[in-house]
Amino acid sequence: MPVTLNHTIVPAADNERAARFFADIMGLECLPPAGARGHFAPVRVNTSLTLDYMTVDDPRGHHLAFDVDPATFDGILARLRERGVPYGNHPAHPDNGRIDHPLRPRGLFFVDEVRNLYEVMSSE
Secondary structure (H helix, E strand, O other): OOOOOOEEEEEEOOHHHHHHHHHHHHOOEEOOOEOOOOOEEEEEEEOOEEEEEEEOOOOOOOEEEEEEOHHHHHHHHHHHHHHOOOOEOEOOEOOOOOOOOOOOOEEEEEEOOOOOEEEEEEOO
16 A cells, blocks of 8 residues: 555644635635544545644644646635735745746645645646
8 A cells, every 4th residue: 555644733723714714715625623622623635635723822834735737726826816815936925926836837825824834736
């Protein structure tokens, strides 16, 4: 069996709010609370991966990168624009409004309230 990532914990100031923000932008599904005490707010990324948002006292942002198809990229970009969420083409400038990614034909970065840096890349 190949090694696959099943889930990762994403730090948050408010796990439910952070999970909803990410899921709304990415067009994904929030799942019911999980964990022994229901302390995770999971978001289903695909059939084998969830991001489990967890409220922590001193959240420090992570960098999470996603490959998407062109139609999914267009949807994410439209939702960012509709919600007025800044985005940009470089991790140091996730608010410059550009999508000319250095590694792919199109890509962008955006951040959440605790500076989790999300990268979305499309091959077209």
